Amino acid sequence: MNNPASPASPTSPINLADQMKSGLDAPICLTWELTYACNLQCVHCLSSSGRRDPRELTTTEAEAVIDEMARMQVFYVNIGGGEPTIRPDFWHLVDYAVERGVGVKFSTNGSRIDAVVARRLSESDYIDVQISIDGADAETHDSIRGEGSFDTAITAMENLRDAGFNDFKISVVMTRHNIDQLDEFAALAERYRAQLRLTRFRPAGRGAETWHELHPSSDQQVELYHWLLDRPDVLTGDSFFHLSALGEPLPGLNLCGAGRVVCLIDPVGDVYACPFVLHSDYRAGNVRDPGGFASIWRQSDLFAEMRQPQSAGACATCGQFDACQGGCMAAKFFTGIALDGPDPECVKGLGEDLIAAKSDQSDRSGQPATPASGPDHSRPTPVKLGARRSA
Amino acid sequence: MKFDADSAYRLHPKVAIRPEPFGALAYHYDNRRLNFLRSPELVAIIESLRDHDSVRHAFRAAGIDSRRWPAFETALASLAESEVLVPA
Ligand code: SF4
Ligand code: SF4
Numbered sequence: 001m002n003n004p005a006s007p008a009s010p011t012s013p014i015n016l017a018d019q020m021k022s023g024l025d026a027p028i029c030l031t032w033e034l035t036y037a038c039n040l041q042c043v044h045c046l047s048s049s050g051r052r053d054p055r056e057l058t059t060t061e062a063e064a065v066i067d068e069m070a071r072m073q074v075f076y077v078n079i080g081g082g083e084p085t086i087r088p089d090f091w092h093l094v095d096y097a098v099e100r101g102v103g104v105k106f107s108t109n110g111s112r113i114d115a116v117v118a119r120r121l122s123e124s125d126y127i128d129v130q131i132s133i134d135g136a137d138a139e140t141h142d143s144i145r146g147e148g149s150f151d152t153a154i155t156a157m158e159n160l161r162d163a164g165f166n167d168f169k170i171s172v173v174m175t176r177h178n179i180d181q182l183d184e185f186a187a188l189a190e191r192y193r194a195q196l197r198l199t200r201f202r203p204a205g206r207g208a209e210t211w212h213e214l215h216p217s218s219d220q221q222v223e224l225y226h227w228l229l230d231r232p233d234v235l236t237g238d239s240f241f242h243l244s245a246l247g248e249p250l251p252g253l254n255l256c257g258a259g260r261v262v263c264l265i266d267p268v269g270d271v272y273a274c275p276f277v278l279h280s281d282y283r284a285g286n287v288r289d290p291g292g293f294a295s296i297w298r299q300s301d302l303f304a305e306m307r308q309p310q311s312a313g314a315c316a317t318c319g320q321f322d323a324c325q326g327g328c329m330a331a332k333f334f335t336g337i338a339l340d341g342p343d344p345e346c347v348k349g350l351g352e353d354l355i356a357a358k359s360d361q362s363d364r365s366g367q368p369a370t371p372a373s374g375p376d377h378s379r380p381t382p383v384k385l386g387a388r389r390s391a
Numbered sequence: 392m393k394f395d396a397d398s399a400y401r402l403h404p405k406v407a408i409r410p411e412p413f414g415a416l417a418y419h420y421d422n423r424r425l426n427f428l429r430s431p432e433l434v435a436i437i438e439s440l441r442d443h444d445s446v447r448h449a450f451r452a453a454g455i456d457s458r459r460w461p462a463f464e465t466a467l468a469s470l471a472e473s474e475v476l477v478p479a
Contacts, residue, residue, distance in 0.1 A: 016427060019413045026409065028416070028425065073409040075418035101407065103420055125405060125420050
């Protein structure tokens, strides 16, 4: 979300963050992965995309989901994937949503944004586009996404700019290799009249295997924190709130929105609390179930549980808990840290210590220290999901 | 433009409001910003603005104690600043 700063309250004693924690009538940030099909194979891909799933929602089913969003007054839906534009009915579904007052922001690698499409997109105020890049130059970017993909993204940006589409998003997942290019990313955004959006690299999907090598070092994180404090206009989807423990809080709500303000619908209609934890433990239901998406959001046991006050656990004695809230559940989950433990990137280094201790342990026992992420959709047979965690 | 409680304001046509337990959320499709309307009273005032030729008339009609007007004016001024409200 862009602007959690709110008008001064005239009357109300409520604490907004507490209100968010106990849930909203509809999500603010609803991610919908339309398909896992993709034409690229990025090493950090959060959804392990590749092939299309035969059980994907049909066009009619997808329309029904949009109808429901419209009834719930969802302001906009973030469509991703995979590469969502690969679905043959993608543009139809975008129009269908916009006609019903549900705005669409979609993430793309840019491959289908030619001049004609860019012009069409720029005509609607209800459509926003996010081009994902991983480096500010071809070398850095293509090493992750494959040769030629940087040029593809740049061509899409040129097309959007030439069509007069202002403030589209250039989105970058921050890794050890691109975090030193912050100023270059900002310059790129300016050149294409776009808004820069930086998000945190989470150890989910294919990223789980590469996280330990690719996530930013603690020095880089401190640098990022100061860079962001100086640039409140750079969007972050509130994803770096664990860094607020370094001092002055970053702009945003500074809380984990999973199941409270955030959720995800996957291509087969499964609804998860967090877009980064596609694991059976965090699956609240399926939009095909009776009652559909609205009843999952408002009544599912999982979401109800997540809206209860959470214990501060191992972070309780840390003076920064109000700012950092113990960090990101997804990051903890996939690095094998208890959910009431510190974030793996805890600015006090507590997470790193735990991970080091874990990996010692698993070396000795031969047992994996972390839960398996969701199936890798680039492989023909789905991998079985991990068992429910104990406790 | 400075906020003037003696003149009329309207909800921007590109703003959608969704009621929530604490008040409402307002989303602006032009600048893609989300605003929090932190009390049901404030939401009711905003919705009644279209029926009044000044903000203060709307306060009076809603029976809001004049000692609380300044707080409401601050909230509305900030919404005008972010173009959720526009001069009528
Ligand atoms: S678990 Fe992490 S990624 Fe998911 S909603 Fe919470 S903070 Fe965001
Ligand atoms: S100990 Fe917990 S609350 Fe404190 S900084 Fe680390 S993760 Fe945040």
